Amino acid sequence: MSTPAANKGFAPLDCVHGNVRLRGQLLRPAGEGTRATVLMFPGATGPGDSFRKAMHELADAGYVVAGLDMYGADADISTPAAAGKHYMALLGNPATLRERAVHWLDTVRALPGVDSRRIAAIGYCFGGRCVLELARSGADLQAVISYHGLLATHAPAGPGKVRARIAVWSGGQDPYVSVAELDALRSELDNARANYQITLFSAAQHAFMDSDHDGLADGIAYDRVAHRIAWMGTLALLDEIIGEKL
Numbered sequence: 001m002s003t004p005a006a007n008k009g010f011a012p013l014d015c016v017h018g019n020v021r022l023r024g025q026l027l028r029p030a031g032e033g034t035r036a037t038v039l040m041f042p043g044a045t046g047p048g049d050s051f052r053k054a055m056h057e058l059a060d061a062g063y064v065v066a067g068l069d070m071y072g073a074d075a076d077i078s079t080p081a082a083a084g085k086h087y088m089a090l091l092g093n094p095a096t097l098r099e100r101a102v103h104w105l106d107t108v109r110a111l112p113g114v115d116s117r118r119i120a121a122i123g124y125c126f127g128g129r130c131v132l133e134l135a136r137s138g139a140d141l142q143a144v145i146s147y148h149g150l151l152a153t154h155a156p157a158g159p160g161k162v163r164a165r166i167a168v169w170s171g172g173q174d175p176y177v178s179v180a181e182l183d184a185l186r187s188e189l190d191n192a193r194a195n196y197q198i199t200l201f202s203a204a205q206h207a208f209m210d211s212d213h214d215g216l217a218d219g220i221a222y223d224r225v226a227h228r229i230a231w232m233g234t235l236a237l238l239d240e241i242i243g244e245k246l
Contacts, residue, residue, distance in 0.1 A: 010052075013066055014073070015107040017100045023073035024104070027055050027065040028113065036118035036242040037064040039108055039141075041101070041127030044087040046077040048212035051124065054231075061235065062244055066108045070100055070130060080216070087126055094154035098133040105139055118142060118242035121164075122234065123149055124209060125176075128168075132185075135164045135194070143167065143241045145234050147209040148174055151181045157192040166196035167237055169230040171204030175219035199233070201226040 013024040025047075029035060038058050042051050047067055055065045069075075070090060077083035090097045109116045120143040123131035128149015135144045136157040145167045166189065170177055182198065189196045205221040207213040209230060214222035 015103065017103045018096070020072045021074070022069045022104070024069045025055070025067040026111075027059045027067070029059045029062045029064065034113055034115045035062060035064045036244065037066065037108060037114045037120075038238065039105060039119065039121040040065060040067045041070065041121065041123035041130040042067065043125030043127055043207070043210065043213070045080050045083045045213070048210070050210050050212050063238070064111075064114055066104075068104050070097070097130065098137055098155070101130045101134045102137050102139055105134060105141060120145065120238055120242055123147070125207060126150060132166070135162050135166055138163060143237060145169075145237065147230060148177070148206050151177055151185045156188045157194065159191060159193055162189070162192045162194040165237075165241060166194055167234070168196070168198045169233075170198065170200050171206060171208050171223070171226070172200050172202035173204060173219070174206040176206050199230070
């Protein structure tokens with residue numbers, strides 16, 4: 001990834017959903033003007049170094065980038081176990097999860113310098129679930145991209161509901177995503193008449209995009225080749241769907 005030199009530093013990005021104060025991070029590219037924007041939802045343990053490097057690379061490419069918080073500004077995510085409590089609480093309340101993701105989209109869309117017609121969302125692991133819930137909600141954004149994301153949902157998309165183009169990158173050896181869930185997602189998106197791709201790296205495990213979590217547990221491993229292929233595909237998709245040439 002490129003050295004994060006051309007863009008400005010991280011700025012806090014706050015909003016309130018229900019009675020929960022959320023705090024994300026905003027990274028703007030160098031220069032002025034209205035820009036295409038990418039929302040980024042981290043995995044269950046929160047943003048790490050590799051997540052922030054990806055934010056910098058997207059900002060270097062000219063996008064406004066919002067790294068988002070789904071748990072709350074005061075949530076303890078200092079250890080995987082601590083973060084896991086917040087993760088399980090949101091998984092147990094999927095309607096709130098979807099509403100919170102949509103609330104973040106609305107918050108970012110209203111920011112100065114954001115082109116509301118050119119917004120995409122990227123999610124890792126739990127964040128992949130978040131961006132797919134955005135798509136299922138019928139939210140007005142141009143693309144959602146899920147990396148080793150959780151695919152199950154409490155409310156599948158109905159016909160004509162999905163407005164965003166969807167890209168799903170999954171690992172064939174991911175213990176957190178079953179073949180049945182992949183098949184169910186494909187059927188759901190076909191039924192919704194969505195424009196989508198599902199790419200399966202047969203040998204990749206969970207968190208194949210995230211070097212910070214390599215070997216964290218059985219079934220979790222970074223895969224440099226899968227990472228590079230998915231990332232380059234992502235950059236190409238963003239360029240085609242929301243890029244400056246449009």
